[in-house]
Amino acid sequence: METSNPSTETSISPEQGPGEAPRREFLTKVMAVSLGTAVSVGPLVVGSYVALDPLRKKSVGATPFLPVTSLEALPPDGLPHLFRVVSTLTDAWTRYPKIPIGAIYLRRTKENPEKVEAIHPTCPHLGCFVNARGDGTFHCPCHDSDFQTDGSIRNPQSPSPRGLDRLETRIEDGKVLVQFMNFEPGVKEPKPIL
Numbered sequence: 001m002e003t004s005n006p007s008t009e010t011s012i013s014p015e016q017g018p019g020e021a022p023r024r025e026f027l028t029k030v031m032a033v034s035l036g037t038a039v040s041v042g043p044l045v046v047g048s049y050v051a052l053d054p055l056r057k058k059s060v061g062a063t064p065f066l067p068v069t070s071l072e073a074l075p076p077d078g079l080p081h082l083f084r085v086v087s088t089l090t091d092a093w094t095r096y097p098k099i100p101i102g103a104i105y106l107r108r109t110k111e112n113p114e115k116v117e118a119i120h121p122t123c124p125h126l127g128c129f130v131n132a133r134g135d136g137t138f139h140c141p142c143h144d145s146d147f148q149t150d151g152s153i154r155n156p157q158s159p160s161p162r163g164l165d166r167l168e169t170r171i172e173d174g175k176v177l178v179q180f181m182n183f184e185p186g187v188k189e190p191k192p193i194l
C-alpha cells in the first residue's frame with residue numbers, strides 16, 4: 001500500500017495543482033536573473049548617460065564669425081540697423097540649420113563704408129533689449145540707461161555698469177560677418193558667456 005510523503009504534500013496547498021511548485025521555482029529564478037541584470041547594467045547605463053552628456057547638448061561652437069547680412073543691405077548712413085543672427089546648431093545626431101540665436105545692431109558710415117561696427121542690443125544692466133533712437137543713440141526702456149551711437153554711456157546717471165558690448169566684424173565676399181557672443185549683465189567689464 002502506497003503512502004504519501006508528508007514533506008512533499010505540505011509544499012503544495014490543496015488548491016494548487018501538482019505543477020505549481022516547479023512553476024514557482026521557475027518564476028523565482030527569472031526574478032533573480034532580472035534583478036541581477038538590473039543591478040549590473042544600471043551603473044553602466046547611468047555612466048553612459050553622463051559620458052554622453054556633452055553630445056546631447058546643442059553646441060554653438062566656440063565663437064565663430066557668422067554671416068549676418070550683405071554689405072549692400074547695410075546703408076552707409078551712420079545709423080544702427082538691427083539684424084537677426086542665425087546659426088547652425090548640431091548635437092550628436094541632428095543638425096539644426098538656421099536657428100535664430102540673437103540680434104545685432106550694425107552700422108557703417110559714408111566716410112568709411114568698408115568698416116562695419118557691431119553693437120550688442122542687450123543692456124549690460126539687467127539684460128533688457130535696448131532701442132535705437134532716430135539720431136543713432138540707444139535707450140534702455142527698463143531703467144533708462146542711455147548710450148551713445150558707439151555704445152558708450154551717454155548719461156552718467158545710467159544704471160548700466162558699462163557701455164553696450166561691441167563685437168568683432170569682418171567683410172568677406174561682400175558679406176558682413178560678426179563674431180557673435182553674449183555677455184554677462186551686471187558687471188563692469190565685458191565677460192562673454194560661453
Ligand code: FES
Nearest residue numbers: 123125126140143
Ligand atoms: S536693464 Fe537696462 S537699464 Fe536696467
